[in-house]
Amino acid sequence: MTLIGWTQIFLFALILLVVTKPLGSYMLKVVEGEKHILSGVLGWLERLTYKLFGINPEKDMTWIEYGQSMLAFSLISMLFTYAILRLQGFLPLNPMHFSTEQAPAYATALTPDLAFNTAMSFTTNTNWQAYSGENTMSYLSQMLGLAYHNWISAAVGLAVAAAFIRGFARRTAGGVGNFWTDLTRSCLYILMPMGIVYSLFLAAQGVPQTFDAYQVASTLEGAKQIIPLGPIASQEWIKMLGINGGGFLNANSAHPFENPTPLSNFIQMISIFLLPAGLTYSFGKAVGDTRQGWALLAAMFVLWFAGTFLCYQFEAIGNPNMQDQGVEITTAALGDSGGNMEGKEVRFGLANSALFAVVTTDASCGAVNCMHDSLTPIGGLVTLLNIQLGEIVFGGVGSGLYGMLVYAVLTVFIAGLMVGRTPEYVGKKIEKKEVKMAMLFVLAAAFSILVFTGISTVLDFPEKSFINPQGATWNNVNNGGPHGLSEILYAFSSATGNNGSAFAGISVNTPFYNTLLGIAMFIGRFLMMVPVLAMAGALAGKKHVPATSGTFPTYSWLFVVLLTGVIIIVGALTFFPVLTLGPIVEEFLMNSRRLF
Amino acid sequence: MIGLLLPSIRATLVLAIATGIIFPCIITAICQVCFPFQANGSLAKQGDKVVGSELLAQGFSKPEFFHPRPSAAGSGYAGEASGGTNYGPTSRKLILGDQSFAGIKQEAENYRKENDLAKDVLVPVDAVTRSASGLDPAITPANALLQSKRVAKARNLSESQVQELIKKYSEERYLGLIGEPAVNVLRLNMALEALPKGTRQAE
Known part of the structure; x- marks a missing residue:
């Protein structure tokens, strides 16, 4: 670790802290339909959108109506993307002729199971990629099939978070808001203005933005090199800001065309945490006590810092197996270009790679600027555990906040049990229904990750079978020993957590993995969102309980510590056994020079 | 059911055209004028x-x-x-x-x-x-x-x-x-x- 590395990490945290309050108040104004800086300029467009949707923006929906609209919209959008992907060979803006007879030799076919997996992946904001963008997707598929989902899955996340916040903020109310207005306002006033500035910045840094076909260069030594192009900048920004993470190109944010400079990298990392950080303030403001929001943010910062420290530390120590080959890896000699440089880019170095890896898994982003599969065992453990904790450390757009609030509910429940009082949170009594829904939220994720991983370590199919051509499902990994298990575990953690990053050595583009991972993504998105909306509905209907001297103050440091503790204990109890068999044992084996 | 699906279909079409076609086209036009070197792959x-x-x-x-x-x-x-x-x-x-x-x-x-x-x-x-x-x-x-x-x-x-x-x-x-x-x-x-x-x- 180096001083300059830590300086960059602290600068990152400082910028986030500064923007949280102004951004949070703006976002709250937007979803509540109050006057703000853009409502005068773009108000006509908002009203036109409602007319085109054919909806009544004044209608206040119950949580069931809200949830139905959200699910129906997600279903239609998913079918839409599936159709675009399957039909891309017949559609325009396909200069490389993918899915046609003139496709280049390196093209990958968009089979039905791959299209299903991709459509599910982008609908659920997972952006797991079983394909390589540059040799599979036409420009139209990228823009209309995938970038579109980056926008709306982020906007849907914001909408559900807004509904959940209303659950706490409203008193004896029947409804939790209007899904269509939440969706429209998020797109129009939050995402679009940022998107224009952000995509132009990225293009200026060197991200391509063109509809022309790939270039063929003849290199200085006379070889042919294909230079992939496309409308990348207009997709890259929402991939980061919407915490989607599905790259235009296979190498994602490690690719110089997605993330050309250290500055673009720094901004990309900030944009992952930007909206979720702001939402904590929106929450505090909505419930009438901004300290409540800062307490959640404090717990997030504690967990973020712990992860960053561990990951950076172990990546800086590096891999002794490399050192044995006469390779200089110490950061004392090489600064942040030393340590474990396998799967990392020189322009980012260690600090910015470790920070990116932690940030992208704290949030449910899943963009990567280094290959997580090649991280050191403990560096990889941090990313894995971040996802398994439910991506509540800042988390996805919306999903991070409501995930954290579910844990806050559990925390006051446990604290209430200890002192024998009915727990309250921000003026609402937490009763049977809320705790049941919170537990459903926690258990659904654990079930999906652990059971599906378990299944995938034992199923044996005949070799060259349609369902899994590699034969047994554990043959799909490209690393032996405990690292192989980590690859499978990471795949299902990432899919369930709607993260989308990968220990990418595993070959998942087979009908077996495409389907099972698709199901995991569905569980991770909708079996989380529906209990959250049910909780919001139940809470909105409750009376406000004034705080008394017996109320546990949920803005205190004691609460932050307790909340962090509950998160770690729930996470550790659930996942410690399998982590022991994967990354933890691998750390010991690496240091005793065992290779597989 | 129709009352639920119809707004979803209309919203999908409207938002897809706005975010998937209009937005990238505008950004491409600006980038090709302002940053032609970078926008075409440096x-x-x-x-x-x-x-x-x-x-x-x-x-x-x-x-x-x-x-x-x-x-x-x-x-x-x-x-x-x-x-x-x-x-x-x-x-x-x-x-x-x-x-x-x-x-x-x-x-x-x-x-x-x-x-x-x-x-x-x-x-x-x-x-x-x-x-x-x-x-x-x-x-x-x-x-x-x-x-x-x-x-x-x-x-x-x-x-x-x-x-x-x-x-x-x-x-x-x-x-x-x-x-x-x-x-x-x-x-x-x-x-x-x-x-x-x-x-x-x-x-």
Whole structure:
């Protein structure tokens, strides 16, 4: 670790802290339909959108109506993307002729199971990629099939978070808001203005933005090199800001065309945490006590810092197996270009790679600027555990906040049990229904990750079978020993957590993995969102309980510590056994020079 | 049911056209006017001939060129197949290699041989590890300096001339703070090519 590395990490945290309050108040104004800086300029467009949707923006929906609209919209959008992907060979803006007879030799076919997996992946904001963008997707598929989902899955996340916040903020109310207005306002006033500035910045840094076909260069030594192009900048920004993470190109944010400079990298990392950080303030403001929001943010910062420290530390120590080959890896000699440089880019170095890896898994982003599969065992453990904790450390757009609030509910429940009082949170009594829904939220994720991983370590199919051509499902990994298990575990953690990053050595583009991972993504998105909306509905209907001297103050440091503790204990109890068999044992084996 | 699905269908169509067609078209138009070089892939040209992209690594193996980091993109530096090895820290293949893959051990041996380094000289780790994209355009200054002797000899230049060029093409941290110092290999090699031949200065 180096001083300059830590300086960059602290600068990152400082910028986030500064923007949280102004951004949070703006976002709250937007979803509540109050006057703000853009409502005068773009108000006509908002009203036109409602007319085109054919909806009544004044209608206040119950949580069931809200949830139905959200699910129906997600279903239609998913079918839409599936159709675009399957039909891309017949559609325009396909200069490389993918899915046609003139496709280049390196093209990958968009089979039905791959299209299903991709459509599910982008609908659920997972952006797991079983394909390589540059040799599979036409420009139209990228823009209309995938970038579109980056926008709306982020906007849907914001909408559900807004509904959940209303659950706490409203008193004896029947409804939790209007899904269509939440969706429209998020797109129009939050995402679009940022998107224009952000995509132009990225293009200026060197991200391509063109509809022309790939270039063929003849290199200085006379070889042919294909230079992939496309409308990348207009997709890259929402991939980061919407915490989607599905790259235009296979190498994602490690690719110089997605993330050309250290500055673009720094901004990309900030944009992952930007909206979720702001939402904590929106929450505090909505419930009438901004300290409540800062307490959640404090717990997030504690967990973020712990992860960053561990990951950076172990990546800086590096891999002794490399050192044995006469390779200089110490950061004392090489600064942040030393340590474990396998799967990392020189322009980012260690600090910015470790920070990116932690940030992208704290949030449910899943963009990567280094290959997580090649991280050191403990560096990889941090990313894995971040996802398994439910991506509540800042988390996805919306999903991070409501995930954290579910844990806050559990925390006051446990604290209430200890002192024998009915727990309250921000003026609402937490009763049977809320705790049941919170537990459903926690258990659904654990079930999906652990059971599906378990299944995938034992199923044996005949070799060259349609369902899994590699034969047994554990043959799909490209690393032996405990690292192989980590690859499978990471795949299902990432899919369930709607993260989308990968220990990418595993070959998942087979009908077996495409389907099972698709199901995991569905569980991770909708079996989380529906209990959250049910909780919001139940809470909105409750009376406000004034705080008394017996109320546990949920803005205190004691609460932050307790909340962090509950998160770690729930996470550790659930996942410690399998982590022991994967990354933890691998750390010991690496240091005793065992290779597989 | 219809009351539920109809707004969903209309919203999907409206938002898809707005975010998936109109938005990228407007951004493309602005970028093609304001940043035509970057928007078209930062192409590096010799005369009219496209020789690569300044942002992407390309293969160099001749002694008169600086060499980039090894690459796992396709068969090496393949623009259509970006990616890393995805080998973990306990992978035998990563460390020791096999017939089809040069491990770190062999990469380090090759590096020493190419650059005429003694057995006890440690090789900088970026020279023997594969990057995440397989197209990492940069190497560390330490790596570049160790290669300068070989390049100078092959080009009949003085070492100090070559090292001056390295210095010129080293990118420092942004504002002295963000990122890591890096040397863009293609830019450096193109600068070498642009030098008049055989201008070895008296040392």
